[in-house]
Amino acid sequence: MPTYPPSTVAVIFIAERTLADDAxxxxxxxxxxxxxxxxxxxxxxxxxxxxxxxxxxVSYWADEEAAKxxxxxxxxxxIRDAGRNRWYSWYDxxxxxxxxxxxxxxx
Amino acid sequence: MPTYPPSTVAVIFIAERTLADDAxxxxxxxxxxxxxxxxxxxxxxxxxxxxxxxxxxVSYWADEEAAKxxxxxxxxxxIRDAGRNRWYSWYDxxxxxxxxxxxxxxx
Numbered sequence: 001m002p003t004y005p006p007s008t009v010a011v012i013f014i015a016e017r018t019l020a021d022d023a024x025x026x027x028x029x030x031x032x033x034x035x036x037x038x039x040x041x042x043x044x045x046x047x048x049x050x051x052x053x054x055x056x057x058v059s060y061w062a063d064e065e066a067a068k069x070x071x072x073x074x075x076x077x078x079i080r081d082a083g084r085n086r087w088y089s090w091y092d093x094x095x096x097x098x099x100x101x102x103x104x105x106x107x
Numbered sequence: 108m109p110t111y112p113p114s115t116v117a118v119i120f121i122a123e124r125t126l127a128d129d130a131x132x133x134x135x136x137x138x139x140x141x142x143x144x145x146x147x148x149x150x151x152x153x154x155x156x157x158x159x160x161x162x163x164x165v166s167y168w169a170d171e172e173a174a175k176x177x178x179x180x181x182x183x184x185x186i187r188d189a190g191r192n193r194w195y196s197w198y199d200x201x202x203x204x205x206x207x208x209x210x211x212x213x214x
Binding site (some may be wrong): 002003004008010012014018023046047048049050054055058064084086088089090091092093094095096098099100101102103104105106 | 109110111115117119121125153154155156157161162163165171173175191195197198199200201202203204205206207208209210211212
């Protein structure tokens with residue numbers, strides 16, 4: 001499991017899924033992970049969604065420029081529009097700069 | 108859904124639950140949310156865990172001092188030890204300073 005150096009940019013996306021179009025959403029979500037991983041400055045991603053349909057995705061970027069380039073990626077923008085139209089009832093987005101990072105694994 | 112002002116501290120906790128002690132874990136997790144919400148400088152929390160048992164919790168704090176006081180809270184430290192002993196197979200923790208924050212709600 002990774003730690004990240006100080007100044008890594010974490011993009012924290014919290015969203016509630018609507019009840020619509022689970023199949024289309026799953027395809028798009030996988031495509032977005034694949035697309036993000038090919039962006040310059042991509043460092044990693046974590047994602048979890050519970051039975052209440054609230055999910056959190058955190059993506060990690062080498063710097064602000066990399067995070068903004070991902071925001072401005074045209075395929076990402078198109079999927080974001082679809083998200084607002086169909087897949088999400090609300091979302092919060094926080095962009096943050098990592099100051100310290102730890103990991104632990106059971107031995 | 109909240110946005111947070113710049114310099115809000117986000118504590119990003121990503122962890123895989125072991126198969127052990129779901130009941131004890133649920134009690135402790137609820138107690139931690141309750142305890143955190145009574146700490147000075149607490150602003151909010153988001154949490155999600157999927158069927159793969161990987162969960163993400165993000166807590167939000169007014170400043171570094173508030174986040175560190177939460178880290179050093181003795182009840183929190185005791186639960187953290189229980190987490191390492193019983194509930195988690197690994198975790199990552201990232202402390203980050205929010206630079207910008209957006210929200211969106213379907214109308």
